[in-house]
Amino acid sequence: MNKIIKYIILDIARNKIVLAYTAFLLLISLSVFNLEDTGVKGILSLLNITLIIVPLVSIVFATIYLYNAAEFIELLISQPIRRTRLLASIFTGLALSLSLAFLIGAGIPVLIYHAAGAGGLLVIIGLALTLVFTALAVLAAVLTRDKAKGIGVAILLWFYFALIFDGIVLFILFQFSDYPMEKTSIALSTLNPIDLGRIVILLKMDISAMMGYSGAVFRQFFGGLWGSLYAGTVLLLWIAMPLLWALRRFSHKDL
């Protein structure tokens, strides 16, 4: 199993898109930390970029990679190897390479300039989002046979989590603004890994005071140990569920 992972990482390490992604992240993070006068501000700017770029690149790149490797995956399936094991190895290879790109591009600058508190958390959330969206990409590629359709589904998923979901949440909160919505908004945040990541990091940065009463409720919930455990579990579920679904589907899929 780890043999397949090794070769996939070797392949992706020379991929121009991943190299460009790493260079882009590195450029952004270095310039952000050099332009802003305090590290916290730098983290805040980097946070907004990370929450958009990392999911987009992870899901689109992983989906395209899987479709381009379709014939090779067929050849590997004709070898004596379990299907679920094969797909799990491919996911691990993809996830490790994209995580490595993120670590080099954003992780190292953050650790150099602002490792304490929110900085470390930003790196962890970035890695978690990489894994979540790679898992979603594997699911999209396994469920749809057609390449164009699969990539379309991947971009739509990103669009939903990055933009549309926030609109829906705002709409709900606005419509029910006469009622106490704090608990509901915590529940809603579990439905979107990007939102969850943003909330967890913002709370760590002591600017939750700017978020009014909801901020206080968020702080009370996510601030404690249970809150961190809750956020961690939810993110893990966001990785595991799509992956397990994809593995289940792939184990009896016609290729």
Added chain:
Amino acid sequence: MITAEHVNKRFGKLQVLRDISLTFSPGQAVALIGPNGSGKTTFIKCLLGMVVPDSGMITFNGQDIAHSWQYRAGIGYMPQIGRFPDNMTIAQVFNMLKDIRKDERLLDEDLPQAFQLHKIMDKRMHTLSGGTRQKVGASLAFLFNPDVLILDEPSAGLDPLAAELLKEKIRREKEKGKLILITSHILSELDDIVSDVAYLQEGQLKFHKTLSQLKCDTGEQKLVRAIARVMETADL
């Protein structure tokens, strides 16, 4: 060695395989022939466990292949189109498959040598021509000395010299008592390799007989003519 019993497969509304029953034994070289879309590739994929039949059973050395993967250690497969990850070198693809197989069978490096692949082992896959990728695919199929070889359009894209080398290799493996399944549209090249012919049409097995029997039945000396005769009479 391989038996298929009443195999059915449907993709949506399209019935791709209809009640196919076939038996193949060691030492046979079987040509799977049929028009485009007759279900040849789907049948091969069923044997390899890539496509799961809706009903029916396929056995390999007496064992049901459903939900099993170990049996594939005895099969070498050469796909119709050889596509590999762009940035892997030929050497890496070879090593990867060797790592997956890991069995201590003697490696058969006749084909990579005949195709002189060692000179370009460090080239990356996206720099190779379609024909060279086909050569890599063929070499991989034979590399692990499998008892069964399944070749899907093996000579498509190969230059005449390489096609001839591959043909020679197929003939030698057949004489060693291996089972070889070939699909091809180029019937003339099958003439002196195959011992049996299985003819599929619209997902149905029309016949499975030895080449000499077929020639005798149709009164033709060439496989091309014999098949043409079969198709003509089928149309009547």
